[in-house]
Amino acid sequence: MDDPLIVVALVLVAVSATAAVAVRDPARQALVLAVLGTVLAVLFTVLQAPDVALSQLAVGSALTPLLIMLSVRKVRRPQRKKEADR
Amino acid sequence: MSVFPYLVAVWVFLVGCYGLVTSRNLIHAVGCLAVCQSSTYVLLLAVGYRDGATAPVFSDLKPGSRPVVDPVVQALALTDVVVGATVTAVLLALVLQISKLHGTVDPDELSELRG
């Protein structure tokens, strides 16, 4: 009945998941993961699962990117210091 | 159309696995694991879908007036989304420890260190 809508959402998920793997820099991957979270939430809405979509929105839009970006900052910092010492 | 959503779930899972195997950065690998996780949600919700149905939430819907999709799979996916995020946090904490101990987050360099 709503087939085109479901197909579009599924294709978007497949494309952004592929992009999330293909982008190798963790900071840029976090950006793609944030978009993947939003697209997944839309897919879940289209599949009539608003509860799961809410979960995905709450987690994917801010929490996961924040965790990854904080880890990236922590891992990068000693390297930056080394460059400053050089 | 009748298997396309399942195939998308399989694709997302395999692509995530490919990323895990070829990753040169553990933080990137954790991100790929998150992609793998999301494939399970796609699969579960696709199994629970019913053509022309709506969500089994009756706050703005008269019970029985429209067909509804399967709520069991939704309940499974819902809790796992949040719990999965905290598990991601544990993995990232492990990565931070590795980076502190060895000064690198490249899995190849790490295996050389051990040998």
Added chain:
Amino acid sequence: MTRRTRLFVAALGGTGLAVLLVAACFCLPRFGGAQHPYGDRVVRASLARHTANTIASVNFDQRAFDTLGEMSILFASVLGTVVLLRQTRDEHRAAPEPEQVAVPVRRFALLVLPVAVVTGLYVIAHGQLSPGGGFQGGVVLATALHLLYLGVDYRALERIRPVGFYEIADALAASAYLVLGLAGLVAGTAFLANFLPYGTFNTLSSGGTVPLLNAAIGMEVACAVVVLLARFLDQAVEIEKGGEK
């Protein structure tokens, strides 16, 4: 094993897995099919227990024991992160430098924070009626608090976020879930059974124990996420290598 052989093995295994998974896909029930025996029964049971949101009924009533398991994973992962990311002896804390944030961004953060808190509470409180519940609302609440880090600076967040308090609240919420389950035993039914009166359909008091378990999970998730993010923020912003100072 060299990188090349490892990739070869992975490609071999991946191809096999792909073939098996695709074959399995064609054996699954048709997408969008009308056969959902468990779903139909769950919807009937949920309506009999006056819970408007069937998913909340599954999570907090019909499969509440399962949610207890999920909650323990959550609790354990918070515990694991706290242990992994504690300050070691060769590290010291450096005070974070104040941040200069553009005025509109700062005002936006200060205005949206209370709105997000109320929205999170709304999502938790209406979990058994409309889409939402403890898991989602808890994450929203915790995210709202961290607007203060994002829009102002870390010291402002530290002033209103005593981590010890959230750790205690996390444990209290986890035990509240257990106590509510045990109350079912005391009331003469089973562990985590829905022993309270079901109330009027589609009101806040409907669903028996569902709203209470929902609130416990909401508090648990909110506190858990705050504690998790506190550890990560400590690591990323304050704790530095080296024992001097």
Added chain:
Amino acid sequence: MNGWTVAATATLAAGVGAAAWGVATGPLRRRVVAQNLSTSLACPALLLLSEGYDRPSYVDLALLLALLGPVGTLVFARLLAEDLAADPPRAWGLTYAVAGFGGVVVIAVCVAAGPGRALVKLLVVGALLIGGNLTASRALSGGFAGSRRG
């Protein structure tokens, strides 16, 4: 399918699709803008879906996305501030266009909802959506000027 879901499909395919492509390629300044626009395009799509499925309770999804989408962009604006300061994004035309599109969708959905409590809720979502989108764009282009670490 009805008019609302067709509009949602078009928004997803053209808008969010373009944002997904933009976030995966190009320089960092384009990626962060694409991430911001992906949330501010998905939110109107969710409003359209809520109207298309005739489920007022789905508006909660759009509300949450309008609240948390800009927070997600602030994460990147904050933690990538040093990289962005060297090469700040300049896409105000696109940002205003997307904000205008969000406004149009909110007005259309409001007209369909008719007067009542639901109308005010939709207006709150619209205000959060547009205000959040513009503030997040502001944060991306030099919102964290004096950022060293902290």
Added chain:
Amino acid sequence: MNRRTTLLGVAEVLAWWAVLALLWLVFISAVNTLELVVGASAALVGAFAAWGTRRAVSGW
């Protein structure tokens, strides 16, 4: 903390409470007593959050 700042603080919390309680009324679909009680307490939590953050920030 003198009387003036106390009064200002109370006024601020009350103002936020009114705004947030109104917001709760907008969010919900049906009004009844329990809903109002829960909404009023949630708005109070939000109002104290707003007051606390503004104090922590020192300056608008």
